[in-house]
Amino acid sequence: MAADIDEQPAGYARLLSAANAAEIAQVAAVIAERRPRHVVFTARGTSDHAALYGAYLTEIRLGLPAGLASPSVVTLFGARPDLSDALVVGVSQSGGSPDLAEVLRAARASGALTLAVTNAPDSPLVDVAELSVDIAAGHERAVAATKTYTAELLALLMLVEGIRAGDGVLPQAEREALDALPELAARTLADGTPAQLAPRYRFARQLVTTGRGYAYPTAREAALKLMETSYLPALAFSGADLLHGPLAMTDPEVPVLAVVGSGPGGRSMGEVLPRLGERRADVVVVGSADVPGATRLAVPEVDERYAPLLDILPMQRLALALALTRGEDPDAPRGLKKVTATM
Structure with missing residues (x-):
């Protein structure tokens, strides 16, 4: 756990690198072009807290209604909400929870734009989603998630700000502020x-x-x-x-x-x-x-x-x-x- 915690400044820098930032920008541009009317997040555990952060960002920065789905509505009760105008985002470190994949599957079938945000680009969640973002946190050794949580936060922040920009490309001032985060994180951990x-x-x-x-x-x-x-x-x-x-x-x-x-x-x-x-x-x-x-x-x-x-x-x-x-x-x-x- 200590090693995973210490890796977070490097994880921020990695996600902010040109290659990873460009991939997130491409996804953000697609979402902006589709113009969803509301955003629904689905997640469990630690990722649920990252999703809640994403919901705050979405409502405050994009002005779109946002909320967290209850997976059991789909998996236990068999309901199929009409999400045809929605962006449905599955947030999962492992991408392996069957209920989250089922929510995205049902959402996509109803016409929603679906996105997987995960540390496992070859996971079932990615397979079922139309779009995906790799949080690039690397292997997390401890059971208690630390670096994958903050990588989810940063990925969602970059995504929302990219959607707000319209073309996925962050404004220069925003980019400079984000580029300062690795050093600030290292100072905080010291x-x-x-x-x-x-x-x-x-x-x-x-x-x-x-x-x-x-x-x-x-x-x-x-x-x-x-x-x-x-x-x-x-x-x-x-x-x-x-x-x-x-x-x-x-x-x-x-x-x-x-x-x-x-x-x-x-x-x-x-x-x-x-x-x-x-x-x-x-x-x-x-x-x-x-x-x-x-x-x-x-x-x-x-x-x-x-x-x-x-x-x-x-x-x-x-x-x-x-x-x-x-x-x-x-x-x-x-x-x-x-x-x-x-x-």
Whole structure:
């Protein structure tokens, strides 16, 4: 897991290389020409959180309605929604889950434009889709996904911005901003704070993660990593949803990881953090925002769209360090396999 985490800056650079960027641009140009009226993502597990990020990007940057499909609607209940005007995107590290392939198969039969975003270009998901994007993350050794998650994020970001451009080619300013990500990721991973923080939560019984907007998928993915590697019950909430009841469960014994950036989503957390303070919750702020008096996992400031590619990195480090501190093996979580086949 440590090796996979460390490879992420190189993975960003690889995906941003001319060859891979050109392939994504070609797919984006085809989608832009087809002009879908809405976008539906389908995914499981870690990839579901990348898909949620893709949905935020789609609605904010493209102005298209977007949502996440429930695969069981197709695979268990036999429904065949009319997706004739949709772009349906399957996001999967392995491309091997039968239910995701079945969703794309049914969507394509109804007239949808289908796209597979995966680390396995020879997978069943790619076989059934009309278009595909290879996230080029390389072999991931650990069961808990790290580098494939961030590669999915970056691929979806490049895809959406390419669709927005119309011809798939990113504007120069956008390209320069993305080209800075490998170095920023390396700088973020060089910070030893997550390992120093891990002993603080060695005996924690549960934990809450929270964030809004682009940060919400990060909160969900961080919770999953903690559950997978440390078996620590972790609940993820949108900052807004946290105020609608779950806030009552927070107290000094329930640590809260709050993802707080400098954009609109981060600023909106300004109403959440004081309420957590009233509950005397043990709060760690993750991100670029400077919150006086708070323990921080600091991340370089970037456009809020890019922040999920950096904010998750210290969370991955924390999950790894916490698992080791608790005497667990993060490379072999009990009961889990690299590829989970569901229907």
